[in-house]
Amino acid sequence: MVTGAGGGIGSAVCRTLAAAGARVAAVDRGEKALRELREGYGAQDGPPPAEYLADVTYPAAAEAVLDQVEAELGPVHALVNVAGILRTGAALSCPTEDWSALLAVNATGVLLWSQAAARRMVGRRGDVIVTVASNAVGVPRAGMAAYTASKAAAAAFTLGLGLEVAEFGVRCNVVCPGSTDTPMLAAMGPDAMAAAIREPAVEGFAFEVAQEVTAEYEPADHLPRFFAAAAVGIEEQLSSPEHGVLIATRVVLRRARADTFGSHELAFKIAGYLAARKALECTRPVTASCRSR
Known part of the structure; x- marks a missing residue:
C-alpha cells in the first residue's frame, strides 16, 4: 500500500513495486492523480495498481481503506507513507493554517496509517512500514521551518514505532530524499524551488x-x-x-x-x-x- 500514490515520488514507488512483482494498492485523495497514475503505466511497469480514494488526514479513512484492501487483495505486508504537502515561508510569519495543514498531512497522516497497518502486521512476521520524510530533517533550510518540523515528526514517530513493533518482526524505516523534481515542487514556483534546494x-x-x-x-x-x-x-x-x-x-x-x-x-x-x-x-x-x- 502506497499513500500519496499519485504524486511524483508516490507514482515512482508504485511502479517500482509493481515491476518487482508486488500487487500495489494506490491511495490518493485526488481522482485525477490516480487516473494519471493508471494511464501512465507501461508494459515495463507491471500491472496497474488497485486504486483507493482517501484523505490521509481523516482518522477513520486508514482503517476503512485497509479493511477494503485486505478484503479485496489480501494482507498488506508493506505500507509506504508518501503522502505529503509542501509549503514554504519564513518561520517568523508562518501562518497557523500552513502549520496545521503540514502537520495534518505530513505527520498525523503517517501516525494514522502506520497505526492502522501496524495493528494488523503484529500478528504476522516480516512486514514493513516505510515513511518518506526529507533530508531537511537533518539539514535545516531557510524558508522551510514548518515543513521540516512536520517531516521530523513523521520520522521520529516512525522510528519510535519501529522500536515497539520490532519484537513482532515488523520493520519500520525512514527514507529522507533531497529536493526532488516533482510536480509538487514545481508548482511552488521558481522562488520556492530555490528555497527548497538551498543547503549548507x-x-x-x-x-x-x-x-x-x-x-x-x-x-x-x-x-x-x-x-x-x-x-x-x-x-x-x-x-x-x-x-x-x-x-x-x-x-x-x-x-x-x-x-x-x-x-x-x-x-x-x-x-x-x-x-x-x-x-x-x-x-x-x-x-x-x-x-x-
Missing part, C-alpha cells in the same frame, strides 16, 4: 578531501570524463530560463548513475560534489583556475 555549503569540504579518498574507489582517468559530461549537461540545462546554476547542477547529477563509470557508490557521491563544484566555478566568468582544470 558542504561542497567545499568535499572538494578538499575528495582528491585523497576518490583514488581508493575510482580510477583517476574516469574523473575527467565525469567532469566533462557534467559540465556539458549543466550548460544545456542553463538554457532553460527557469534553471539557475544550482538547479541545473542538481538536475544533471540526479540523472547521472553510478554504473555510468562503474563507480562505487561512495566514489560517485564524491565525484558528484567535485563535478558540482567545478561546474559552479566554470559557469561564473572564466578564470585561469577554470581554464587550467
Whole structure:
C-alpha cells in the first residue's frame, strides 16, 4: 500500500513495486492523480495498481481503506507513507493554517496509517512500514521551518514505532530524499524551488578531501570524463530560463548513475560534489583556475 500514490515520488514507488512483482494498492485523495497514475503505466511497469480514494488526514479513512484492501487483495505486508504537502515561508510569519495543514498531512497522516497497518502486521512476521520524510530533517533550510518540523515528526514517530513493533518482526524505516523534481515542487514556483534546494555549503569540504579518498574507489582517468559530461549537461540545462546554476547542477547529477563509470557508490557521491563544484566555478566568468582544470 502506497499513500500519496499519485504524486511524483508516490507514482515512482508504485511502479517500482509493481515491476518487482508486488500487487500495489494506490491511495490518493485526488481522482485525477490516480487516473494519471493508471494511464501512465507501461508494459515495463507491471500491472496497474488497485486504486483507493482517501484523505490521509481523516482518522477513520486508514482503517476503512485497509479493511477494503485486505478484503479485496489480501494482507498488506508493506505500507509506504508518501503522502505529503509542501509549503514554504519564513518561520517568523508562518501562518497557523500552513502549520496545521503540514502537520495534518505530513505527520498525523503517517501516525494514522502506520497505526492502522501496524495493528494488523503484529500478528504476522516480516512486514514493513516505510515513511518518506526529507533530508531537511537533518539539514535545516531557510524558508522551510514548518515543513521540516512536520517531516521530523513523521520520522521520529516512525522510528519510535519501529522500536515497539520490532519484537513482532515488523520493520519500520525512514527514507529522507533531497529536493526532488516533482510536480509538487514545481508548482511552488521558481522562488520556492530555490528555497527548497538551498543547503549548507558542504561542497567545499568535499572538494578538499575528495582528491585523497576518490583514488581508493575510482580510477583517476574516469574523473575527467565525469567532469566533462557534467559540465556539458549543466550548460544545456542553463538554457532553460527557469534553471539557475544550482538547479541545473542538481538536475544533471540526479540523472547521472553510478554504473555510468562503474563507480562505487561512495566514489560517485564524491565525484558528484567535485563535478558540482567545478561546474559552479566554470559557469561564473572564466578564470585561469577554470581554464587550467
